[in-house]
Amino acid sequence: DSGVTQTPKHLITATGQRVTLRCSPRSGDLSVYWYQQSLDQGLQFLIQYYNGEERAKGNILERFSAQQFPDLHSELNLSSLELGDSALYFCASSLRQGYTDTQYFGPGTRLTVL
Amino acid sequence: AQSVTQLGSHVSVSEGALVLLRCNYSSSVPPYLFWYVQYPNQGLQLLLKYTTGATLVKGINGFEAEFKKSETSFHLTKPSAHMSDAAEYFCAVSELVTGANNLFFGTGTRLTVIP
Numbered sequence: 001d002s003g004v005t006q007t008p009k010h011l012i013t014a015t016g017q018r019v020t021l022r023c024s025p026r027s028g029d030l031s032v033y034w035y036q037q038s039l040d041q042g043l044q045f046l047i048q049y050y051n052g053e054e055r056a057k058g059n060i061l062e063r064f065s066a067q068q069f070p071d072l073h074s075e076l077n078l079s080s081l082e083l084g085d086s087a088l089y090f091c092a093s094s095l096r097q098g099y100t101d102t103q104y105f106g107p108g109t110r111l112t113v114l
Numbered sequence: 115a116q117s118v119t120q121l122g123s124h125v126s127v128s129e130g131a132l133v134l135l136r137c138n139y140s141s142s143v144p145p146y147l148f149w150y151v152q153y154p155n156q157g158l159q160l161l162l163k164y165t166t167g168a169t170l171v172k173g174i175n176g177f178e179a180e181f182k183k184s185e186t187s188f189h190l191t192k193p194s195a196h197m198s199d200a201a202e203y204f205c206a207v208s209e210l211v212t213g214a215n216n217l218f219f220g221t222g223t224r225l226t227v228i229p
Contacts, residue, residue, distance in 0.1 A: 002157060033216060043204060043219035056216050090157055097215050099146050099208045100165040105157035 003027065004106035006091050012112045018079040021109045025072055025093030031055070032074040033094075033103060034066055038087035049074055050097045078111070086113045116141045116207040120220035128228045133177075133192040135223045137205030140186065146208040147188040148217065149179055153201045161203075164188060175199070200227045 003026035013019055025032050034046040036059075045058035049068035060066075063081075068074045078085060088108045094101035121136040139145050146165050150158040162173025169181040175198075179190045188205060202224045206217040 002159070004157070031215065035217075042221050045216040045218065048216055058216055092158075094215065099215055100163070101215060102160050102163065103215075103217060105150075105159070107155075107157045 002104040002106060004091060004093050004104050006089075006106040006109050008109060009107065010110050010112075012114065013081060014114055015081055015083060017081050017113075018077065019081065019111065021076040021078070021089055021091075021111075023074045023076070023091030023093075023106060025074070025091075026104055029093035029095050029104070030072065031094045031097045031101070031103075032068055032072070033092040034060075034074070034076050035090040035092065035105075036087045037090060037108070038084075041087075043090075046076070048097070055097055081113045083113050086111055116145060116218050118147075118205045118207050118218060118220040120203075120205050120223050122223055123221065124224050124226065126226040126228060127195045129197055130194050133190070133195045133199065133225065135190040135203050135205075135225065137179075137188045137190065137220060138186050139188060139205075139207050141207060147179075147181060148206040148208075149173065149177070149188075149190050150204045150206060150219075151175075151201050152204065152222075158204065161190070195225075195227045197227050197229065200225055 005024045030051045046060040048056040066076045090108045091106045092103040117140045148163045149161040164181045172178045205220040
């Protein structure tokens with residue numbers, strides 16, 4: 001158990017809908033990262049927050065957004081969902097935002113768009 | 115930008131045999147390299163990481179990796195495979211250029227251990 005929790009574990013929805021994925025980092029960790037794992041794209045970095053502020057953006061679509069709240073939990077919002085958004089979404093956290101900081105991954109949320 | 119290439123999407127070894135999973139990186143600056151393991155229906159778990167210092171890095175579960183700058187490689191090895199090692203393994207590099215700490219992952223290698 002990494003200490004990172006993600007809810008829900010599974011999510012099934014329809015095209016065009018909007019969903020919110022939630023992540024609670026390990027106690028004391030200030031950075032939260034979101035990754036997408038799909039069969040065709042592999043594991044891709046989406047976005048990073050550090051202590052409530054956006055720090056880095058990867059291949060995140062404009063239909064997707066995220067935020068980190070004062071209690072440090074984070075939410076990833078996916079809207080106007082398409083079939084291709086079906087994937088496993090991982091949240092990770094680290095103590096700070098240094099290059100050598102270990103990122104601890106949650107168990108993921110499996111999103112299925114029908 | 116940094117990137118990693120994992121040679122071999124599937125590797126099969128016999129129980130007790132040497133495990134060798136290959137990873138080559140591309141980076142214009144000294145890289146920070148990581149190996150993660152993903153068991154079925156679970157998240158990623160860090161096996162080991164190279165930052166600076168000793169080029170031979172020891173990790174959990176008997177795995178180790180050697181950073182070879184001249185070969186731009188960071189191959190993962192384990193002397194004797196165990197059935198519990200069956201999983202998917204990902205090599206990753208930190209994004210250093212922009213100052214961010216996000217990871218760039220390889221495409222993964224699925225390890226099968228044959229009894």
